[in-house]
Amino acid sequence: MANIAYPQFNSVVLNPPLKWAGGKRWLLPHLLTIWQNYSHCRLVEPFCGGLAIALGLRPEEALLNDINPHVVNFYKCLQKGLKLDIDIQNEKEFYYVQRSEFNRLIQEGQAKSSKAAQIFYYLNRTGYNGLCRFNRKGGFNVPFGRHKTINYIQDFSAYKLVLKKWKFINVDFLEVPITSNDFIYADPPYDVEFRQYSQHGFAWSDQERLASWLAKQNCPAIASNQATERILSLYQDLGFKIEILDAPRRISCNGNRVAAKEMLAYKGLRLL
Numbered sequence: 001m002a003n004i005a006y007p008q009f010n011s012v013v014l015n016p017p018l019k020w021a022g023g024k025r026w027l028l029p030h031l032l033t034i035w036q037n038y039s040h041c042r043l044v045e046p047f048c049g050g051l052a053i054a055l056g057l058r059p060e061e062a063l064l065n066d067i068n069p070h071v072v073n074f075y076k077c078l079q080k081g082l083k084l085d086i087d088i089q090n091e092k093e094f095y096y097v098q099r100s101e102f103n104r105l106i107q108e109g110q111a112k113s114s115k116a117a118q119i120f121y122y123l124n125r126t127g128y129n130g131l132c133r134f135n136r137k138g139g140f141n142v143p144f145g146r147h148k149t150i151n152y153i154q155d156f157s158a159y160k161l162v163l164k165k166w167k168f169i170n171v172d173f174l175e176v177p178i179t180s181n182d183f184i185y186a187d188p189p190y191d192v193e194f195r196q197y198s199q200h201g202f203a204w205s206d207q208e209r210l211a212s213w214l215a216k217q218n219c220p221a222i223a224s225n226q227a228t229e230r231i232l233s234l235y236q237d238l239g240f241k242i243e244i245l246d247a248p249r250r251i252s253c254n255g256n257r258v259a260a261k262e263m264l265a266y267k268g269l270r271l272l
Contacts, residue, residue, distance in 0.1 A: 014162060016191040017078065017153060018049025018071070019130030020051055024187055024224065026248045027262075028056035031185070031222070036272060041183035046173035046189070046210070051075065054166065062166040067141060067175050068132065069111060070120045070140075072170040077117040079163045083154040086118045088126075095126050095144045103139045123148055174213055186214060191228045207231065211238055211265075220268040226263035240265035 003064050016023065036055045043057060048064035073260070089095075102119040105111055114253075120140075124132065127142035135141050169176070178184065188210055189202040207225075214221045215238040225231045227244050236242055243266070246259035 001187045003218075012031060012158060012162065014055050014057055014159060015123060016050045016052045017051045017156065017159065018124045019235045020132070021130045022190060023052045023130075024189075025052040025056065027097070027224065027245075028053070029243070030264075031057065031121075034222070034269065041220070042179070044176065044178060044182045044184045045236070046176050046184070047188050048075075048168070052072045053187070055162070056160070060165060062183070063169065063176065064166055065169045065171060065173065067170065067172065068134075069098075069170045070082075070116065071132070072168045073112050074120050075163065075260070077114055078156050078159045078168070079161040082114065082117060082156040084118050084152075085114065088122050088152050088154075089148050090126055091149060092144045092146070095123070098122055099127075099140060105138075106109050120151075125151060125152055127171050141182045143146070156259065169187075173210060178217050178219060180218050182217075182219045184214065184219060186210060186221065187224040188223075188225065190226040191231045192226060193247075203229075208234065210241075211235055214265075214267060215239065217267075220270075223263075223265040225263050225265075226262040231263055233272055235263070235265035241269075244268075 010020070013186065015195055016025065039057075039059065041059070043053060043054060043059035043062040045062070045064050048054060048066045051064070054062055064075070072118045087094075098119055102123060105113065105116045105119070110116060123140060123142065124130065125149070126145055128145040133140070133142050174190075188207065191207055192203070211223070211234050214223055223235065223240070232242060243264045244272065245262045245264060247262040249260045258263075
């Protein structure tokens with residue numbers, strides 16, 4: 001992917017530190033053209049995920065939420081200048097030992113520790129296809145990924161300054177505090193069969209809750225999702241302006257591999 005001209009800190013280009021299925025880095029050129037008129041705002045992401053959008057838009061202030069507490073713990077450790085002091089190996093047996101250790105830390109109430117953050121990073125980079133999946137008991141259950149080579153980061157000091165004024169929280173999106181000076185970008189789990197990114201998943205009723213919540217906010221907001229018929233109807237019925245984009249992923253359609261369709265739903269944007 002071509003380098004993107006970030007609005008701030010141009011001397012420091014930081015990639016998302018985690019692999020993230022469904023990441024939106026490909027959307028950055030599109031979102032940057034909108035963000036230029038709102039860069040004075042606080043960026044709010046109810047689903048910050050792999051952090052691609054925040055690191056791309058590079059706001060001065062941000063409120064970044066995720067329902068996955070292990071993601072939030074990792075980012076809070078990045079704010080402190082995280083450095084790995086655990087062993088890391090791209091090896092199947094070692095991976096499962098570390099996965100068991102991570103789940104032990106969760107069970108014993110140590111999920112907010114630096115060690116848990118380090119193991120979470122290792123599992124994320126080494127596990128299958130960047131998945132972040134948990135069973136209903138809260139245990140991480142992504143299998144070994146079998147990557148030929150992995151470029152692990154061991155010193156995350158470069159992230160410390162950029163994340164300095166960003167606040168990370170772990171709540172249901174309805175509890176995210178919003179002000180009139182905010183700019184919301186909401187990227188929930190897709191409206192597809194697999195939604196188990198956290199212990200409790202993300203159902204259709206959550207999609208409806210999110211759309212209604214966004215519609216009530218007194219600030220600019222953008223929501224992205226897979227452009228399914230019911231997602232489009234949901235946002236259109238709430239008065240959002242809809243744009244359809246071709247996503248970089250492919251889907252099978254009548255034997256052909258065609259670009260998947262991505263919905264962007266806009267509310268309260270001056271330039272549209």
